[in-house]
Amino acid sequence: MISELGHFALTLAFFVACIQCVVPLIGAMTGRAALMGLAAPAASAHFFLILGSFLALMHAFVTSDFTVRLVALNSHSLKPMIYKISGVWGNHEGSMLLWVLILALFGACAGWFGNNLTLSFRARVLAVQGAISVAFLAFILFTSNPFLRLMVPPFDGQDLNPLLQDPGLAFHPPFLYLGYVGLSMAFSFAVAALLEGRVDAAWARWVRPWTLAAWIFLTIGIALGSWWAYYELGWGGFWFWDPVENASFMPWLLAAALLHSAIVVEKRESLKSWTILLAILAFGFSLIGTFIVRSGVLTSVHAFANDPERGVFILIILAIFIGGALTLFAARASAMQARGAFSMVSRETALVLNNILLAVSALVVFVGTIWPLLAEMMFDRKLSVGPPFFNLAFTPFMIALGIAMPIGAMIPWKRGAVMRPVKRLLPIFVLALAAAGLIWAMQSGKSLQGPIGLFLGAWMVGGAITDLVSRLGKERDYSRLLRLPRSDWGKSVAHSGLGVTMFAVAGLMVWQQEDIRIVAPGETWSVGAYTLTLQDVSNVNGPNYRAVRGDVALEHKGRFITTLHPEKRFYPIANMPTTEAAIDYRFLRDVYLVLGDQQENGAWTLRTYIKPLTNWIWAGAFLMALGGGLSLTDRRFRVAAGARRKAPVATVNTPAE
Amino acid sequence: MRLRYIFLAFSLWVGYAYAVEPDEILADPALEARARVISKDLRCLVCQNESIDESNASLARDLRLLVRERLVMGESNEEVLDFVVTRYGEFALLRPQTKGSNVILWVAGPVMLLLALLIAFAYIRGRQAQVNSAASNALSVVEKERLDKILEQTNLE
Numbered sequence: 001m002i003s004e005l006g007h008f009a010l011t012l013a014f015f016v017a018c019i020q021c022v023v024p025l026i027g028a029m030t031g032r033a034a035l036m037g038l039a040a041p042a043a044s045a046h047f048f049l050i051l052g053s054f055l056a057l058m059h060a061f062v063t064s065d066f067t068v069r070l071v072a073l074n075s076h077s078l079k080p081m082i083y084k085i086s087g088v089w090g091n092h093e094g095s096m097l098l099w100v101l102i103l104a105l106f107g108a109c110a111g112w113f114g115n116n117l118t119l120s121f122r123a124r125v126l127a128v129q130g131a132i133s134v135a136f137l138a139f140i141l142f143t144s145n146p147f148l149r150l151m152v153p154p155f156d157g158q159d160l161n162p163l164l165q166d167p168g169l170a171f172h173p174p175f176l177y178l179g180y181v182g183l184s185m186a187f188s189f190a191v192a193a194l195l196e197g198r199v200d201a202a203w204a205r206w207v208r209p210w211t212l213a214a215w216i217f218l219t220i221g222i223a224l225g226s227w228w229a230y231y232e233l234g235w236g237g238f239w240f241w242d243p244v245e246n247a248s249f250m251p252w253l254l255a256a257a258l259l260h261s262a263i264v265v266e267k268r269e270s271l272k273s274w275t276i277l278l279a280i281l282a283f284g285f286s287l288i289g290t291f292i293v294r295s296g297v298l299t300s301v302h303a304f305a306n307d308p309e310r311g312v313f314i315l316i317i318l319a320i321f322i323g324g325a326l327t328l329f330a331a332r333a334s335a336m337q338a339r340g341a342f343s344m345v346s347r348e349t350a351l352v353l354n355n356i357l358l359a360v361s362a363l364v365v366f367v368g369t370i371w372p373l374l375a376e377m378m379f380d381r382k383l384s385v386g387p388p389f390f391n392l393a394f395t396p397f398m399i400a401l402g403i404a405m406p407i408g409a410m411i412p413w414k415r416g417a418v419m420r421p422v423k424r425l426l427p428i429f430v431l432a433l434a435a436a437g438l439i440w441a442m443q444s445g446k447s448l449q450g451p452i453g454l455f456l457g458a459w460m461v462g463g464a465i466t467d468l469v470s471r472l473g474k475e476r477d478y479s480r481l482l483r484l485p486r487s488d489w490g491k492s493v494a495h496s497g498l499g500v501t502m503f504a505v506a507g508l509m510v511w512q513q514e515d516i517r518i519v520a521p522g523e524t525w526s527v528g529a530y531t532l533t534l535q536d537v538s539n540v541n542g543p544n545y546r547a548v549r550g551d552v553a554l555e556h557k558g559r560f561i562t563t564l565h566p567e568k569r570f571y572p573i574a575n576m577p578t579t580e581a582a583i584d585y586r587f588l589r590d591v592y593l594v595l596g597d598q599q600e601n602g603a604w605t606l607r608t609y610i611k612p613l614t615n616w617i618w619a620g621a622f623l624m625a626l627g628g629g630l631s632l633t634d635r636r637f638r639v640a641a642g643a644r645r646k647a648p649v650a651t652v653n654t655p656a657e
Numbered sequence: 658m659r660l661r662y663i664f665l666a667f668s669l670w671v672g673y674a675y676a677v678e679p680d681e682i683l684a685d686p687a688l689e690a691r692a693r694v695i696s697k698d699l700r701c702l703v704c705q706n707e708s709i710d711e712s713n714a715s716l717a718r719d720l721r722l723l724v725r726e727r728l729v730m731g732e733s734n735e736e737v738l739d740f741v742v743t744r745y746g747e748f749a750l751l752r753p754q755t756k757g758s759n760v761i762l763w764v765a766g767p768v769m770l771l772l773a774l775l776i777a778f779a780y781i782r783g784r785q786a787q788v789n790s791a792a793s794n795a796l797s798v799v800e801k802e803r804l805d806k807i808l809e810q811t812n813l814e
Contacts, residue, residue, distance in 0.1 A: 235676060235711060242706050270784065343785050352781065356773040364766040371753070371762045379758040384700045386708065386751025393766050518679045596678075605679055 006056025007147035013049035020130030024123035036123035040111035047108035076159040086170035093146035124192035168228035175221030180286040182214025187283035204265035223621035234579035247289030253362035254282040268340035350408030361397035406463020428462035453506020460499025487634035494627025501620030520603040566595035
């Protein structure tokens with residue numbers, strides 16, 4: 001009964017979304033306030049209906065109602081409660097429902113908190129948001145209905161894929177969706193601005209927080225996914241350049257570009273049409289991501305729901321929205337006149353460079369991702385594009401970005417001299433270079449990757465700190481640090497985070513140690529400065545799996561550190577083996593231990609990895625997200641409401657700052 | 658039924674953990690290191706998207722052994738890769754060749770970067786021109802006269 005109600009609510013939401021899409025738009029075109037005013041309540045109703053539908057599906061999962069097909073296929077009565085809940089979005093249909101739920105939530109938020117937007121603009125934003133919702137609700141209702149019943153319900157379910165039964169992965173999809181879908185707000189604002197024919201600082205002030213929020217969620221979602229891959233997949237890789245990973249990475253890069261170019265629009269009223277284009281592209285790439293994940297046109301390890309029919313449906317949605325928006329852009333972009341003038345050496349130019357590097361690197365990832373498809377269709381070549389290509393083609397952009405960032409971040413707006421920030425940054429530059437030289441002299445292999453990574457890390461973190469300190473004025477009054485605008489702090493923290501991540505990635509790739517051997521119980525072996533002893537191997541049973549578990553004592557130069565328990569698990573219901581690596585997490589390095597197969601003589605294969613700096617990868621991502629959060633709570637967004645009223649008049653000649 | 662297939666795909670993928678087996682490792686560390694480098698550039702043909710260095714599929718193991726065999730025979734890295742390509746096609750290469758249409762793939766990044774820089778340069782030049790004109794924003798004598806005339810006329814009307 002509850003599932004039918006959920007289905008009904010979803011259908012109803014579809015019709016409400018239709019109204020939300022059509023009526024306010026007519027109102028905005030004919031200038032009728034009553035019709036425009038319908039947008040916000042429709043957005044609320046639309047959200048609550050989808051929420052009801054989502055809760056109904058969750059109810060079916062939590063109570064293990066196996067008459068619902070989706071529950072029977074993806075759940076099991078013995079599964080821990082948290083995974084029954086996360087199982088709701090651990091499958092194609094449920095995850096699409098979560099997708100539209102978040103979409104509707106963002107739309108409703110624009111309705112609730114958008115009082116400071118003009119009525120017609122809000123109506124247009126919500127109408128576009130409603131249109132996206134209509135498309136995806138139709139997609140769910142016609143191709144991926146989560147509420148289908150089974151004629152003959154099974155006694156128990158088929159269980160969720162054991163790899164997905166993991167806390168890191170339980171929250172990875174919701175964060176990614178918050179990010180993907182958050183970009184729909186930037187898209188709706190862009191299209192509404194094109195319809196309205198006006199982009200000003202106030203527009204940017206509205207778009208930036210949404211983009212920032214979406215970018216923060218994407219950062220967290222991607223970091224969670226990569227962390228999960230690191231500890232769950234059993235050999236400690238954290239990024240595979242897989243099509244589905246790229247699908248989340250491209251919107252991340254474009255959102256990063258967008259939130260920087262929105263600053264230029266906000267502060268200087270330049271780069272308007274480019275920012276609009278970026279907003280369209282960023283959401284376009286998140287739709288492309290959805291398409292890649294769910295159509296199965298590209299072979300990926302994330303075999304999610306490979307169904308050509310669904311793929312075609314998403315492709316049509318993609319074509320309509322992105323094609324439509326780009327056509328509108330082509331027709332209207334010339335109306336977006338830039339006002340602010342700036343010289344060749346200025347913060348504006350630095351941000352243009354930032355946008356070029358981020359956008360082109362996103363396109364490089366895109367070309368690499370779809371090249372196998374293009375090559376097969378156009379040149380009849382069956383080929384692969386793997387990590388070696390991406391490492392080679394993508395990394396230079398990040399190195400250039402890292403080198404330029406500290407300088408660009410300190411050049412003044414409008415007109416600056418490049419030498420002033422360079423002089424300030426000189427000590428950091430020398431320090432970073434010296435550290436890199438030292439590492440180069442110390443390390444054995446003489447690979448350049450490590451020193452370059454260390455140089456970039458030190459340069460970017462040091463540069464971010466210098467930037468903050470330079471705000472203190474001549475007398476170095478450190479009490480002013482706390483009174484600096486939060487967006488300044490956010491910028492420095494996020495920029496340092498990128499530096500930390502770059503350093504960690506380089507360090508891990510160069511200095512990792514690996515050892516593969518056969519070990520009999522009781523035997524001792526050493527890797528680097530560590531000594532390990534396989535004490536015992538025993539059988540253990542979990543709630544829904546059986547496991548073989550090793551007990552391995554870990555010592556460092558004769559001092560006992562801990563006992564590690566690597567496991568090989570088997571999930572009988574899903575009929576699937578998994579490995580649980582044992583990891584000793586420390587500040588500077590991880591010791592990563594994997595139990596392999598038993599040999600004929602009773603000994604076991606054991607893989608030991610010493611992975612330096614791994615935690616720094618995610619610490620850096622966390623810093624980036626934290627910096628975004630600080631920036632999001634900046635005063636100008638909190639008080640933007642008051643500024644908005646005056647903005648159209650005030651921005652005619654004088655930019656906001 | 659499709660779901661079974663997905664699970665199958667997943668279980669192949671899970672295989673990661675077992676990658677290079679101890680009995681495959683060559684006695685000569687230099688040769689073994691080269692084998693590892695080559696393995697990272699070769700695709701496990703039956704897997705979703707992983708190199709033979711990471712995969713535990715039996716075909717990946719065969720390929721790893723093949724690579725080592727050719728290396729022991731004294732072939733160079735390129736010769737080994739060429740051998741694998743003639744046998745399995747260029748699908749086996751994770752680092753695409755730079756021949757033929759693949760040139761597009763390899764130069765796409767640099768070309769797009771160059772284009773973007775050119776467009777940006779032209780754009781910023783345009784903005785800069787505005788700075789210069791803004792600097793001489795004060796009205797010239799001729800402009801002032803014209804303005805005065807217009808003002809006079811409007812006053813008369």
